[in-house]
Amino acid sequence: MKKYGFLLLLALMLWLVPMHGQAAAASNAVYLDGKALSVPAGVKIELVQNNVMIPLRVVAEGLGSTVGWDQKSGTVTIQNDASTIELVVNNNNAVVNGSKVKLAAPPLLRGGTSVVPLRFVSEQMGLKVSWDNKAKSAYLTSPVPAEDQAPQPAQPTPVTGGGSAPSAAPATVNSISFADGRLLIAASGAVNPSISTLTGPDRLVVDLPNTAFSSQFGLGQPLDQKQSGQQDAIGSADVSRIRYSLFNNNPSTIRVVLDLNAPKSYTLSQDSSGLITVTLTDPGTGPTPPVGAGGKKVLVLDAGHGFKDVGTTGILGNHEKDFNLSVTLKVADLLKSETGIDLVLTRSDDTYPTLAQRAQLANDLHADAFISIHANSVLDKPDASGTETYYYNSNGKELATIMHKHLLQATGFKDRKVKTERYQVLRQSNGPATLLEVGFLSNLQEDMIMLTDDFQQRVAQGIVDGIKEYFKL
Template sequence: MLLSGQSHAATESRLFLDGKELSLPEKVEIENLDGNVMIPIRVVVENLGFKVTWNQKSQSVKIEQRDKVVQLVVNDLMATVDGKQESLNAAPLLRKGSVVVPIRFVSEQMGMEVDWNNVDKVVSLITPVIEPTIKEPVKVPPTTGSGTSSPTTAPVVEPSVMLSQVNTIQFSENQLKISLSASVQPKISRLTGPDRIVLDLPNTMFSDSFRASQGLDNKLNGRLEVSGYPDVSGVRYSLFSSSPSTVRVVIDLNSAKKYTLLTETTDSTLITVQLREEDSVNIDPIVPNVPAVNDGRKKVVIDAGHGGSDPGATSISKKMEKDFTLAVALKVEQLLLQEPAIELIMTRNSDVYPTLQDRVDLANNMNADVFVSIHADSFSPTANGSQTFYYQRTNSKAFANVIHKYLIKATGFKDRGVTENGFFVIKKTKMPAVLLEVGFLSNSDNEALLFTEELQNKVAQGIVNGIKEYLGIK
């Protein structure tokens, strides 16, 4: 392989395939030729189980795997892939008896994600998940009534792989959320140059509804634009491989971030990738349950999630999360304005978008006693219920337990519990803080109730009751 601005001996540069270091041919150097990183093709494809044939006379290499046939010729910018001519961005070269080819070709034709670490001079190749081999039907001789037999076709010996379908891909609150029709075992990795997180979903395809709504091109590639999250520049997705059928989702990062891969305990068709802001977590010191304020009133911040240019999630009937959160927040506002012991602070009371940092700064600068962020979730049609999130401050957990009790009573939805999470607005605020996912906009039963005055009034009253109990207000 050929990498940085100068050539480097094999002892200085290294090649990894799925985390396993591969041995480079003796004296084959890794260097960069006019910006093209080159790779010894035989080393890679043989480790992938491909058949490689070298023709000395024609100076060509033939690579075969299943129905894919690739032919390369030394010093020729054209390759033959399954009988069709494909141009290369750099011609293959012969180095000490080994053919080296541009890394771009490897990633495109061999179906791999490629990462080059220029600091450590390390090339990492990641292969897609391989689905089980599906055997062809076999002939079996069933016995006829006369005792003779005749051949017939039996069912497939090994059952065919049922593909899961991607229904939705969303990014909010520093989380990537993917809803599937059937559970899969995702494969995830973090790469650099540029920084990104790659999630492969084996035995998976895009659903018809996803294709219709997510703007896939004719090659089944698409992109989700992300705004308001400085760590993320966008989310890309594509049908990365058709054999096996694999959907790849890539979070493009502006800087390296660690992550946590989460799956629902009750429904493994819901996959979440939570970005983490730092490598090590420092637990905030415990602060008094009820901080003192100068005038004796408790400062309460009510945050209607999303707003303005950020609509949040969209319900199955095309209603927007930002409208639901504002409606509930305004009802909470009307109730809290009647409480003389509470000083109310709203992050928004109209269809505007304060950034996440704006919301945090407002609460911290006001030295608020509690912070409540109101949201509604969206995933698969089967996901439902109410959930309360907190960040690991002890006082936030205590606040979450109190307010969740009232939230469940108000909605009557499935109890999804109290959960720790690093959502920006509850992590960066300094006071007891919770984020409420009142219900699921993607669930027809939840959605039918979420936009009713009756349920919104109950939720608003439940939030107020929880705040008052926690703050000790009669």
Template sequence: MKKCSWFLLLAVLFLCFPLNGRASAAVKTSPTIILDGQAIPMQKKDKVELINGSVMVPLRIIAENMGMGVLWNQQVGTVTIPKESGSIVLTIGQKKALIDGASHSLATAPRNRNGTTLVPLRFISEAMGVQVSWDNSLKVVGLTSAPLPLEQPAITPAPASPEVPDQPVPLPAAAAATSTVHSLSFSDDRLMLAFTGDVQPSVHTGNEPLQIVVELPRTNFSADFLQTVSWDSRTQSGEQTVTGVPNVNKLYYGLFEPEAATLRVVIALSADTNYTSYIEEDAASRLLVVDLSSATAGLPPAEPVQPGNGKKTVVIDAGHGGADPGTIGISKKLEKDFNLSVALKVERLLLQEPAFNVVMTRREDTYPPNKQRAEMANELQADAFVSIHGNSVTGSPKVRGTETYYYSQESKAFADIMHRHLQGTTGFPDRKVKYNKYIVLKYSNMPATLLEVGFLSNAAEEAILFSDDFQNRVAAAIVAGLKEYFGIA
């Protein structure tokens, strides 16, 4: 049974408190609330209010302590609470709500207090149902998700307070977003969320219903992303059915808490599931991965090579892939497509070179995690690692050029040679060889370099980058650089 109806006892409790002055005045208090034997933590700003005889609680209390996937639409002032089947929709200032599509009346409309949304406990308790108890001597609210005995004494509610017309409540202005989500998908037992900006995502679990919740403050979805997914502009939310993944039912996503411009993504579960989460950063974007696969799952199978045959083993990495598009070009072309196209051309050329074994981190539109790409090369004891990318600078369409990165000092000479061949072929402005802590470079044990061929955010360079003839020349330059570094004629 869901815990959400613990709210009923709170409503009864507050009706028992005496009110001074007019019945319509708002009275603030902070009672002790025990949920299944555990006290619910409440911050100083979390004030429970009694308004017109209805107990109102900050929405944050519901979201954090009841594990609910609550979504907020600031434009129309709606609050949506997804359930295992159906949903609850409340609207700021309105006494009508929807439960699984059916209209229900509220004694008091949801309010907004200085950017905090207050919702009526009595309504939510009736909508979702939970058993409650009250210790009058200790002034403690007891909440339990299990049914109480039938002999539990009934509590008679206090007389209803006279109705006072609700006054319009202005909605708070949403905080300016500083980060953007560009793509979101669930595949291979992993949620993958590509974003840009300085945001630090948080990941936590909820118990009733079971779910994994991802929150990104001060973040918006990109317009391009919203055109590719199921999206309800009225509730500013969407959902995706997940099939073929044990214990995962659906994926919900939307805007929550306008005062923080917070994005929330909810993985709805059918059973307790372990997970790990981590962020991968690359040349043009960041990727949050929530991995539900077994902790014992190993690396993707490495391609077999013949050790001791005198050949140099080179790992060619097409950056990004799958749910991670990399940067999106000025004409909406995707970096991951450019990277893969060039990488496959490099592979074809290296297969014609008798001095090389070539291994690809990906040949299709898939996403191997960046650290695993490096670990694959380490497992093979590769002699060199080359990661291929396109570049971008948001808001600066005039920036152009070719640049190359290295991490370890051992890789500097390798990066210098590869850059000289690459930049000489592209003819783009020379942005030099630079140091960076990119994951694929940091965790590689062999000479490794990351090539930023050109800028997709520049119209002229983007058009050239996707030319088949240009890509063939870039592939030939990469092979020429490898041959020079290893002293192969």
């Protein structure tokens, strides 16, 4: 079972919230492995082009690197056992171990020292970063030495010609998904992604060095014999398609490409559980506020089944997974204008997050409600019909009761009441959770109605009405 570490993502994004100014000052507190670094006087942590800028020298020296400075060319050189980094003040291009790396914002001179984007520091120095918004402090954690890390399962390293140095067993990627403007990559093992944006056409490229697809990957989403696959980003205005492939065999590298409809910026966060989150942002407008910011209610909506798990099959040959997704996307559309709710989807396309992942997502986000959308079926009883709603933990009873009332009104089907059942997504959700069985795809009459756009729209509106009543909005 994977653990989504959304908390770190949230913490990371908190500081990015509503600072639209060019250089909003925050504070001077930077901690490295729990120790406060002394930031030179006159240096402020500031936001430049949506990048938090931190003083480079104190962090690099704190990590035991040697820092050199050439006043004439404005070049900073950072050297340690593993790498050499060269940066030039006011220049977007850095050189890391001889290769060019583009910075999201150029290093700037502040009070006689250079400040660089926090993201660059975390990526190039392998640091984990979090931010305490209350205390306005950045916490940096240096990488754990290899011998302290949990052993990775042994993996055969592909043998290739050429006599290059043997590399460590690649980390494995278990799933790649895109929802709500976020690319989520679940990996086991340490991954150091490198991200770039391309134009003509607009793309965002995420390279995952020293990674391979896990044996589970192809079960959850498309992966062909050539170790590549793609999915449409249904319901996303920003992204048309997600492509991924084993881009390089030696060293084994997975490349993920988002085909964008317009230029985008991004923020990257990672956590110790292996979840990599790339959040798309509009260039110049600042990143999306974190989920649940400003007292918003967090709603996790789960379109049941997906990909190879089609759910039940309707009497007309239609698949439950498509009905569930269609209704879910309609709810998402209706909630776009609802400012009091932050909606997160477990899937927004034809993919299959595991049941554990769906519940975990809600738990990690401390969701105020988790609603799983399904359609029913009893194949040997074609007359079975109606709407029923489930909960399992007692904290889901009120949610289920209110949702059922509105759902029933919307469907106009027979009332099969609110029930309890040990469904995994309900059992494993910590917060209020409910599962809706809208109607019976095995019933010809209901199946025909449920296929119509009108009906799905009505159900979506019913779900919205229910959730608003539950949240008292």
